[in-house]
Amino acid sequence: MKIVRPKTLEDNLKESIKAIRSQTKLKPKIAIILGSGLGEFAETISSSTVIDTQSIPHYPHSSVEGHKGRLIFGKIGKVKLLAFQGRVHFYETGNIETILYPIRVAHALGIKTLVVTNAAGGINKQFTPGDLMLITDHINLTFENPFIDQNKSATSHQLYDKPMQNLIKASAQEESIPIREGIYCGIKGPSYETAAEVQMIRFFGADAVGMSTVNEVSLANAFGMRVGGISCITNLSTGILDQKLSHKEVTEIANLVKGPFGQLLRAIIVKLGNKF
């Protein structure tokens, strides 16, 4: 009798990488995760191979509007990169592995530098919708952790690489694009926060809040990747303004800033390609 061993995460990952490798041989140095409404940046990548996530076995799919599930392999200037267009959020599956999978794929492809972008609500009262914020650190309020069940932990005192923070700030200055800086708080979603929760998150010391990023960044750090993050502040959080928040508002503002945001990302990638 043949005993069939259940497939492990490593087996799945190997199959995913094989499917990707059958479509492109490009070896990207940098990966970038494009958040809500920021997907269009991918269209500016040259010599690209676009891989629909549906064609990659075991790869998670997103159901959120504005989140096309594609992996784009190509170049910005001379720098080879992989852009993840459209991320799957934890609340879509309730399984943390779905959100970690792109990071595992990037790591398996030998990528050592990661730029994470997201849409976030402004907690800091000085912020206005359309602001960009360099993420200097995060607070994980998702009550999830990539290392649960793995009998190990990974802690870094500097999740968001300091030289990369400086590089992002220098790029913004050179491109004359204003950038704030602050702490990102990750929540599980899918509901937006209540006014009382916003008050609590501000008291905790966060400047922005969103439904992604924190677990991905923790895993990328454990893999030894250099990580940088930028939030697009798409709205002010509940309780700051007396109005209801909608996903439409988030994508509308992300749409408005996609020009300067894309310009900044290109400048960052070129600089990263020269530096690392």
Ligand code: HPA
């Ligand atoms: N809260 C949580 N996630 C978000 C927000 C918000 O206000 N805006 C965009 N993503």
